Amino acid sequence: MAETTGAATTAPGVGHFRWVVCALLFFATTVNYIDRQVLGILAPDLRRIIGWDDVQYGYIVTSFSAAYALGLLLSGRLLDKIGTKLGYGAALVFWSLAAMAHALARTPFAFGVARFALGLGEAANFPAAIKSVAEWFPKKERAFATGIFNAGTNVGAIVAPLVVPWLALRFSWQWAFILTGAFGFTWLLFWFWLYEAPERNRRLSKQEFEYIRSDPAEPPVDVPWLSLARYRQTWAFAIGKFMTDPIWWFYLYWVPSFLNQQHGITLAKMGPPLVAIYLMADVGSIGGGWLSSALIKRGFTINRARKTAMLSMALCVVPIVFASRVSSVWAAVALVGLAAAAHQGWSANMFTIASDMFPRRAVGSVVGFGGMAGAIGGMLIATATGWILQLTGSYFVLFVLAGCTYLVALAIIHLLVPRLEPAPLGIGGGA
Numbered sequence: 001m002a003e004t005t006g007a008a009t010t011a012p013g014v015g016h017f018r019w020v021v022c023a024l025l026f027f028a029t030t031v032n033y034i035d036r037q038v039l040g041i042l043a044p045d046l047r048r049i050i051g052w053d054d055v056q057y058g059y060i061v062t063s064f065s066a067a068y069a070l071g072l073l074l075s076g077r078l079l080d081k082i083g084t085k086l087g088y089g090a091a092l093v094f095w096s097l098a099a100m101a102h103a104l105a106r107t108p109f110a111f112g113v114a115r116f117a118l119g120l121g122e123a124a125n126f127p128a129a130i131k132s133v134a135e136w137f138p139k140k141e142r143a144f145a146t147g148i149f150n151a152g153t154n155v156g157a158i159v160a161p162l163v164v165p166w167l168a169l170r171f172s173w174q175w176a177f178i179l180t181g182a183f184g185f186t187w188l189l190f191w192f193w194l195y196e197a198p199e200r201n202r203r204l205s206k207q208e209f210e211y212i213r214s215d216p217a218e219p220p221v222d223v224p225w226l227s228l229a230r231y232r233q234t235w236a237f238a239i240g241k242f243m244t245d246p247i248w249w250f251y252l253y254w255v256p257s258f259l260n261q262q263h264g265i266t267l268a269k270m271g272p273p274l275v276a277i278y279l280m281a282d283v284g285s286i287g288g289g290w291l292s293s294a295l296i297k298r299g300f301t302i303n304r305a306r307k308t309a310m311l312s313m314a315l316c317v318v319p320i321v322f323a324s325r326v327s328s329v330w331a332a333v334a335l336v337g338l339a340a341a342a343h344q345g346w347s348a349n350m351f352t353i354a355s356d357m358f359p360r361r362a363v364g365s366v367v368g369f370g371g372m373a374g375a376i377g378g379m380l381i382a383t384a385t386g387w388i389l390q391l392t393g394s395y396f397v398l399f400v401l402a403g404c405t406y407l408v409a410l411a412i413i414h415l416l417v418p419r420l421e422p423a424p425l426g427i428g429g430g431a
Helices: 019-050 053-082 083-105 108-122 125-136 139-170 171-180 183-192 204-213 223-230 234-264 273-295 303-320 329-357 360-392 396-416
Strands: none
Touching: 019 053, 019 083, 019 108, 019 139, 019 171, 019 183, 019 204, 019 234, 019 303, 053 083, 053 108, 053 234, 053 360, 083 108, 083 125, 083 171, 083 183, 108 139, 108 183, 108 204, 108 273, 125 139, 125 183, 125 329, 125 360, 139 171, 139 273, 139 329, 223 360, 234 273, 234 329, 234 360, 234 396, 273 303, 273 329, 303 329, 303 396, 329 360
16 A cells, blocks of 8 residues: 655645634643643642552552543543544543542542542543544644644643642642632633534635545444454554553653652742743644654655654653753753653654544544553553652662653554554454
8 A cells, every 4th residue: 555645735725723623622631631730749748648658659640540541441432422522521521520529538549539530531631632633634734733732731731830839838739629620611611612523613614624624535434443453553553552651641640759859849849840841841742743744744654754753752762761860950850851842742643643544433442442551551650660669769760661662662563554554444454
């Protein structure tokens, strides 16, 4: 099968409403990561207030990952069935209420229950967002659009350390959970006002609709969820997520504790280092998505463009192996920030290869399947991190693992899908 170059550029006068949809996805992802980040920021203080140790905190994080895996298993297929508008809105209401419910917790077990509920709701965010990008953007723009909305993860991670310590110190840690959890309800109003599928959206011009649908027609086949496991394209995406998603979750949940334990950064001073890390990650998210889209417009095949961008990101992660060995807090921040930026650039392209290899009607299910694999990896790394720190008192092994994982993951992806060819749905082929 010949590879698509996708070298065409946007025609003038097409319209820009698809970027309004991208903005909605960006803000939803921002809210998602604000809610997710609160516990990690408060963890050093809650460790003293509640009295948990590293192993118990690892189990609390694992409960989120377990629920996230279950939620991805269910939400991707559900979104393919009931549609993005209703599914995304319902998920945001559920996870916002779960985020607020953390204020009721007083024991490690209760925090684990709250994290489980949060993970179950938040799992729908990325399948819904990737499905929306597949519905609203031609392939040549998808990595850039994904990079933009995925930058919301970093904006959320920037807003949280600016807002959460102030709320906790000014009011209480309980109000930090309640007020940040309530952010999402504002987004919900704009979502139901502005969003509709392209075929039914009255704000979308005929020219822009034709541009969105400018890729070759997709096969009109139904894709049973269980059948996805037959295709090596599914496993390439799932293995990539299984190996690299846990590294990002490690940054979210453990970097505040790393800065506190190794460099003495307290809650009141946690904001600037975390903001610096996630500002760098924002640049990486948009830059990584832009890079592969720009290479496609220069004539690269989709396969070559995606993998060139992913290799560049994987190499940029490697220096994090030295993060636990530097004495300067800002040197550590720079190394973690570079790795976080590279992860986000990698992630923008990982999400996009799902829509490169599968039709729009299957993207939600594929992203859900891969996200479930990533969440299972997150469960393993969360529990392992707690035990490694309890036994060694050092982050060295964890940062070495982070530095090596992406190159190995890319090698496996390339072996499984050397040309990123579309899955042969409806033809009987498989892995």
